[in-house]
Amino acid sequence: MDTSTSPSTQTTATSDEVTGTANRSTTPSSTAFQDYIGSQWADRDDQLPPARAAAAFARRRRDRVSARFPGTRLVVKAGSLAVRSNDCDFPFRAHSAFSHLTGWGSDSEPDSVLVFEPTASGHDTTLYFRERADRSSSEFYANPAIGEFWIGPRPSLAQVASDLDIATAHIDEFAPTDDDVTLEDSELASFLSELRLVKDEYEITELQSAVHATQRGFDDVIADFPRIIREPRGERAVEGVFYTRARLDGNAVGYDTIAAAGPHACRLHWTRNDGPVVPGDLMLMDAGVELDSLYTADITRTLPVNGTFSPVQRRVYEAVREAADAAFAIVRPGIIFRDVHAEAMRVIAEKTAEWGLLPVSAEESLRPENQFHRRYMVHGTSHHLGLDVHDCAQARREMYHDGEVSEGMVFTIEPGLYFQPDDLTVPEELRGIGVRIEDDILVTSDGAVNLSAAIPRTADEVEAWIARQTAN
Structure with missing residues (x-):
């Protein structure tokens, strides 16, 4: 200037x-x-x-x-x-x-x-x-x-x-x-x-468009992996590539992009983005394009940098996807919003208990007075989405967390597992692995639609996605 x-x-x-x-x-x-x-x-x-x-x-x-x-x-x-x-x-x-x-x-x-x-x-x-x-x-x-x-x-x-x-x-x-x-x-x-809890036809159209633009941003980042890997601060390159797409297709990013590679993926809101993107590691990318209408998407995908999940990475990834799928399966008008989180936590508790990480059974851990599984996922599973990435934030609790889900609501489902690199409660092979999968969900008259379903979600789909985008 x-x-x-x-x-x-x-x-x-x-x-x-x-x-x-x-x-x-x-x-x-x-x-x-x-x-x-x-x-x-x-x-x-x-x-x-x-x-x-x-x-x-x-x-x-x-x-x-x-x-x-x-x-x-x-x-x-x-x-x-x-x-x-x-x-x-x-x-x-x-x-x-x-x-x-x-x-x-x-x-x-x-x-x-x-x-x-x-x-x-x-x-x-x-x-x-x-x-x-x-x-x-x-x-x-x-x-x-x-x-x-x-x-x-x-x-x-x-x-x-x-x-x-x-x-x-x-x-x-x-x-x-x-x-x-x-x-x-x-x-x-x-x-x-x-007033913004239930979206009208215009808002739903804008949110779907924001998701499509965000998908293009993820495509751009993966296609640029070869260059990103060479950069000492590759996370910054990820952030820059996605921001370019946000400016081309919209107004800006809806929030600071999280480009968290390796152990940084265990930092829930890692926005410093100053680390390398190393083959063999996972990169957790949480990003959303904000359109000129100011409606934003909010998508997270966790990507194997070298294009292939290791067996332990795949195990964690698919456990998180199972939690996301279980939460999505119960979404319909009439349930209570907090039930979505509870269903995801049921799967997280079962998986961490199955892997021997909890001091008690999954059933005991799920009791309000215990919650040991939450050590590995301290955040919530869902938040409303719209003009703000965390939309409707000043709604009363009885209308939000304890409120009834209605047709036209749009919210995220985003379970995760985060094994801190210095966490002695988990085996060494898990330390430093962080995985989150986040989708944007529209409640319909009899269920729900995943607005971001076109963005690859399963481990196999993600590997094929990376192979396609980096082939040229």
């Missing part, structure tokens, strides 16, 4: 004190320059777009919110740019509740606000944001945060109103009140999380 001539900011959106650019600004400030740079521009393309596919679904969601909070002024903010360092910001990503209620995805504007204004019959909803400045304004050329000279064209109020099928107004017209209920209110936050 060339910031040697970055101008000082001249609007209320930022300031020299915030951005720290005043001491290096070289932008001319004369009246003659301002008059010249503000003149002789071609007319903008102000054609109004048709409403995007998400708009109708977002309107229905807003109607449900309105019905739940009659007579209450609700304010849902998109959020602001976050500083990465000094005057460099992280890429903006709108709050998931805001995106869910507006349909605005990766193209949403920072500092936007959705307001539900109570009326006699419900609410009027208005989307407030900072409209682009006229080209005669210094914002156009001298504001690196929002000026179009710096970041490119920005939408007009009319364009966004047409695109999202919602009333719009300039952010300067938004006036907060003491009676506003915001996302800091636990009741509103819980309701908006619970």
Whole structure:
């Protein structure tokens, strides 16, 4: 990034004190320059777009919110740019509740606000944001945060109103009140999380598309194994290859990619990704593409780097797959969400007991007061998935963990076994092996569909997959 001539900011959106650019600004400030740079521009393309596919679904969601909070002024903010360092910001990503209620995805504007204004019959909803400045304004050329000279064209109020099928107004017209209920209110936050527990047709389509893009990312990584193996920090190469696919097919990654090779696979959230990828080891890859709609996949596959599982690796891998398959088999409307985890844990307890790793039988270990098998899988088996990788996180426990499974829910099933390299409770041949298999599951009227079933899952399928991708 060339910031040697970055101008000082001249609007209320930022300031020299915030951005720290005043001491290096070289932008001319004369009246003659301002008059010249503000003149002789071609007319903008102000054609109004048709409403995007998400708009109708977002309107229905807003109607449900309105019905739940009659007579209450609700304010849902998109959020602001976050500083990465000094005057460099992280890429903006709108709050998931805001995106869910507006349909605005990766193209949403920072500092936007959705307001539900109570009326006699419900609410009027208005989307407030900072409209682009006229080209005669210094914002156009001298504001690196929002000026179009710096970041490119920005939408007009009319364009966004047409695109999202919602009333719009300039952010300067938004006036907060003491009676506003915001996302800091636990009741509103819980309701908006619970509103996302059951996905509509649009959301399911987006999630399936995110899974397909993620599959292509896994294909890319495996095809690049020969180069990845040669890199001293091959895990970083894995991360980079997948990120390239995420940017080509979507907005970004839905979360930091886990590219955990060898004993790093035993670290549940290994995102440092600074180790080698060594033939003979396993690589646990947990990754998901986030689309421009902001819906993300969440897939894990554990891959033998040299293309073939050793006998002990295969034994652990197939045990984890058996646990995943058992959990999937019970999914249908009417079960309790926590039952999915319990079924996977039954298999994990049986396998670790069978291998002589537990101090008691599988039945005894499964008792709440024992849980010895959990030493080798301390995380949960499932979480909801959608706009957030861990979606609906502020839902009440009775609606989430203890809630009834319903048609249209999408969640992961991701059992694993992790034998730490220094764990003296397991034989040496198991130490340093970590395996997780994670799929994205859609609940149907009479069962479930594995949205990621096309990504190879069995040990035999994985070996054939690696052979195909590395053949060229």
